[in-house]
Amino acid sequence: MGLCSCDGMALTKHKTEWHEAATAPKDKLILADVGWPWPVPCMWDAEVNEWSFALLNAETHDEKGRGVVVWWETEYERTIKAWTEMPSLPVQKGHK
Numbered sequence: 001m002g003l004c005s006c007d008g009m010a011l012t013k014h015k016t017e018w019h020e021a022a023t024a025p026k027d028k029l030i031l032a033d034v035g036w037p038w039p040v041p042c043m044w045d046a047e048v049n050e051w052s053f054a055l056l057n058a059e060t061h062d063e064k065g066r067g068v069v070v071w072w073e074t075e076y077e078r079t080i081k082a083w084t085e086m087p088s089l090p091v092q093k094g095h096k
Contacts, residue, residue, distance in 0.1 A: 016084050017084060017085075018033065018082040018083070018084050019082060019083050019084065020082065021079060021080045021081055021083060024080060024083040026044035026046070027044075028043070028086075029041055029042070029086050030042055030043070030084065030085065030086055031083065031084050031085070031086055031087075032051060032053065032077075032080040032081075032082070033080060033081040033082040033083070034051070034053065034075075034077050034080055034081065039084070040053040040054070040055070041054065041086065042080065042083070045076070048076060050076040050077060050078050051076065051077045051078070051079070051080050052074060052075070052076055053074070053075055053076075053077070054072050054073065054074055054075070055072070055073050055075055056070065056071075056072055057071050057072070058070045058071075
């Protein structure tokens, strides 16, 4: 498939291979293109029959930017645009 909405971001040192949305596995965590400028960790939620992903939100409580509140929101999409495997994270020596 090649390109996605988030191809401008370098996630890893290797080239990310994007796949057709119809081939996305519904039994594991993936990175999905849902139209944002960056890919999001995503998983199929069989109970609501939609893709589920979390977005980090932040807002300030005054005009000077003080009192920032940060929270996660769960979002749902019926379809995704593309998907790729979740990259493995490097493990530091001495950690399992």
